Amino acid sequence: MSDNTATLTIPAVTLERVSFSIDDNQILSDVSFKQPVGACTCIIGGTGCGKSTVLKIAGGLIVPESGAVLIHGKNIFWFSEKQEEALRKVTGFVFQNGALWQNTSVFNNVALPLQVHFPELPQNEVQKRVRALVEELGYYETLTVRPAELSVGEQKLIAIARALITDPEIVFMDDPTANLDDDSIEHVYNKITKLRKRGVTLLIATNNEELLYRFADYIGVMKLGKLEIFGCYEDVIENTAVSMKGTLQRLKRRGRRVCEEEIIGDGSEMSNRSDV
Amino acid sequence: MFIENLYNIHNTCYVNILELTGKKVRTSIYSLLYALGFFYNVLKAIGGFFKKRQVGYKVLVMQILFTGFEALIINVVMAIAIGAAVIIIGTGFLPQFGQTKLMYQILILIITRELGPLLTAFVVTARSGTAIATELGTMVVNNEIEAYIASGINPISYLAVPRLIGVTVSMLVLTIYFNIFGLLGSFTVVQLFKAIPIREYLSNLMQVLQLKDIFLGMLKALIFGMIIAVMSMFQGFSVNRASTEIPVAGIKAVGSCIVLIVIADVFVTVIQYVG
Numbered sequence: 001m002s003d004n005t006a007t008l009t010i011p012a013v014t015l016e017r018v019s020f021s022i023d024d025n026q027i028l029s030d031v032s033f034k035q036p037v038g039a040c041t042c043i044i045g046g047t048g049c050g051k052s053t054v055l056k057i058a059g060g061l062i063v064p065e066s067g068a069v070l071i072h073g074k075n076i077f078w079f080s081e082k083q084e085e086a087l088r089k090v091t092g093f094v095f096q097n098g099a100l101w102q103n104t105s106v107f108n109n110v111a112l113p114l115q116v117h118f119p120e121l122p123q124n125e126v127q128k129r130v131r132a133l134v135e136e137l138g139y140y141e142t143l144t145v146r147p148a149e150l151s152v153g154e155q156k157l158i159a160i161a162r163a164l165i166t167d168p169e170i171v172f173m174d175d176p177t178a179n180l181d182d183d184s185i186e187h188v189y190n191k192i193t194k195l196r197k198r199g200v201t202l203l204i205a206t207n208n209e210e211l212l213y214r215f216a217d218y219i220g221v222m223k224l225g226k227l228e229i230f231g232c233y234e235d236v237i238e239n240t241a242v243s244m245k246g247t248l249q250r251l252k253r254r255g256r257r258v259c260e261e262e263i264i265g266d267g268s269e270m271s272n273r274s275d276v
Numbered sequence: 277m278f279i280e281n282l283y284n285i286h287n288t289c290y291v292n293i294l295e296l297t298g299k300k301v302r303t304s305i306y307s308l309l310y311a312l313g314f315f316y317n318v319l320k321a322i323g324g325f326f327k328k329r330q331v332g333y334k335v336l337v338m339q340i341l342f343t344g345f346e347a348l349i350i351n352v353v354m355a356i357a358i359g360a361a362v363i364i365i366g367t368g369f370l371p372q373f374g375q376t377k378l379m380y381q382i383l384i385l386i387i388t389r390e391l392g393p394l395l396t397a398f399v400v401t402a403r404s405g406t407a408i409a410t411e412l413g414t415m416v417v418n419n420e421i422e423a424y425i426a427s428g429i430n431p432i433s434y435l436a437v438p439r440l441i442g443v444t445v446s447m448l449v450l451t452i453y454f455n456i457f458g459l460l461g462s463f464t465v466v467q468l469f470k471a472i473p474i475r476e477y478l479s480n481l482m483q484v485l486q487l488k489d490i491f492l493g494m495l496k497a498l499i500f501g502m503i504i505a506v507m508s509m510f511q512g513f514s515v516n517r518a519s520t521e522i523p524v525a526g527i528k529a530v531g532s533c534i535v536l537i538v539i540a541d542v543f544v545t546v547i548q549y550v551g
Contacts, residue, residue: 061422088428095426099419103411113427115331162427172426 010073012037012170012201013058018067020053026225027053028064033220033230037072040192040202040215044244045222051205052096052174054222058203059093059172060084071170089117092163096174096205098155100147100162107143110134110161117166133161138187152179160188170201177208189214209247213254221248233257311510318436318506325437331429332438339442343404344449350399352461355387355454358395359462362386367470380480387458388489389496394541396450397500400443401533405508408439409529412512413522421513431513440505447501451493492548499540507532 013035020028028050035041035058043051056062058069060076068075071087079087100109110130114121121129130143137157147155156179163171176192177185192215195202204211212219212233219236221228223243229236237252325332366379412435415421424431463477511529515521 056422059426061425085428088426091426093423093426095419095423097419099423101420101423102414102418112331112429116427116429162423 011035014070015058016068018057018064020064028225031227035203037201038199039217041218042212042216043205043220044207049222050225051222055172055174055205090169092168092171094160094163094173094176098159100155100158102147105144106147106158109158110165114165133165137161138184153184156180173204175206177211209250213251314510315506317432318440321433321437325433332434336438336442339439340446343443344446347399347403351396351450351454352457354395355458356461356465358391359387359458360465363462363466380484384485384489388455388493392454393451393493393496393500396454397537400447401504401530404443405504405529405533406526408508409512409525410522412509413515413525416515417519436509439509443505444501447497451497496544500537503536504533
């Protein structure tokens with residue numbers, strides 16, 4: 001692991017020797033990493049290598065067979081109901097397939113987390129926030145339709161909006177740019193930029209080079225359920241002795257990114273680049 | 277040699293069948309225990325559902341609308357038909373033994389205590405049980421349940437509690453309607469075939485109708501409603517990853533509901549007569 005992570009105090013997300021299997025099929029073996037507060041970590045790897053599973057375990061959606069998941073230093077699988085409720089209020093999760101609730105409208109899909117966590121908000125305020133967020137992500141259509149009536153890309157945008165509507169501190173994104181057109185991807189990049197400026201911790205499973213280049217502070221490379229390497233962007237792209245060689249080489253050819261500037265606030269640290 | 281082989285095959289088959297049966301029984305027992313645990317969790321969440329300002333109220337209203345209101349016509353038609361059949365058979369058959377008034381007793385027993393809750397439960401199982409199991413199964417496969425958890429919405433209090441309350445309330449209301457239409461609606465149909473004075477019919481009916489009959493019918497409806505809701509939700513939530521498991525969940529829900537409803541029916545009936 002990179003020295004950068006060791007210097008940070010309490011990581012936002014920590015996976016300690018996490019293993020997971022379905023029946024006899026070993027999905028993850030001994031995966032460990034520390035995700036610093038306010039940083040953007042991207043998990044890359046070939047199809048079926050376990051990226052989504054890592055994300056779901058880190059987000060507390062799957063209980064691993066062994067190992068621990070710590071959010072701000074606390075094991076989430078020991079949380080009480082109230083602690084879990086508080087955790088969900090400050091985390092957002094974007095699923096690979098969108099996972100929108102098909103039995104309700106697009107509006108309700110985005111508004112429901114807001115209504116649950118902030119029941120005191122008046123309905124017109126909820127409507128205003130939902131409309132503002134979806135438009136920020138490039139969705140200008142009606143919100144009264146069911147998710148099934150949207151294209152796959154639009155569903156993804158709504159899924160991103162649902163994860164971000166409560167202004168979470170930690171966001172897990174499973175392939176956020178999949179199925180999106182270039183304009184929509186640019187909207188998502190703009191939103192990620194804003195999240196980074198706000199100091200939001202991002203854990204993203206992706207193989208999108210542009211996203212890696214623009215936002216990744218840390219990269220984890222996975223192969224067959226194992227984390228081959230985890231470290232800061234610059235270290236990992238130098239290491240071509242791992243899988244995803246092509247991606248890493250292309251990132252390396254694009255050159256070093258311009259600036260590493262540290263912003264310290266509230267005891268948290270994040271790296272920020274001028275080219276982001 | 278041949279005989280020996282045959283003997284070995286016979287023994288292997290015998291052991292396999294025993295093993296398979298044992299495994300099946302074990303799985304069924306585990307499944308029932310899990311379902312009981314699930315039921316306990318849903319019951320625990322009911323208090324919270326009413327205490328908090330819940331967005332699940334909408335789900336509850338929709339469930340009552342689908343299970344109770346939309347099934348009303350099927351239930352009413354069935355109640356009138358069965359009530360009419362009992363009256364026609366009774367008035368044609370019982371006078372031969374000088375037991376004309378026994379018809380009212382039989383009508384009450386069949387409609388209020390036995391067939392009312394039982395047939396209503398079968399209708400609700402066929403319509404709502406399968407719908408709940410397949411809907412929840414689809415939600416599991418599409419990661420929608422995980423999305424609820426990720427968004428901080430407890431699937432038990434948001435999805436399960438409204439369905440349990442909705443199905444149970446609907447069962448009670450549908451059984452009341454079954455009783456009304458089975459006892460009174462059927463009378464109007466019978467008038468087409470055989471004229472019975474309304475005053476005579478009602479006074480005879482009220483003479484034999486006891487509060488106990490209505491209470492036992494309602495108790496059965498309550499138990500059946502809970503069985504349908506819990507088993508259907510349990511089968512729906514038990515779907516793992518493949519969409520092919522969804523119809524299987526529907527089939528299992530119907531099977532387990534019918535078996536448990538019949539067992540519960542016998543249990544309540546035995547208690548009422550033994551007690």
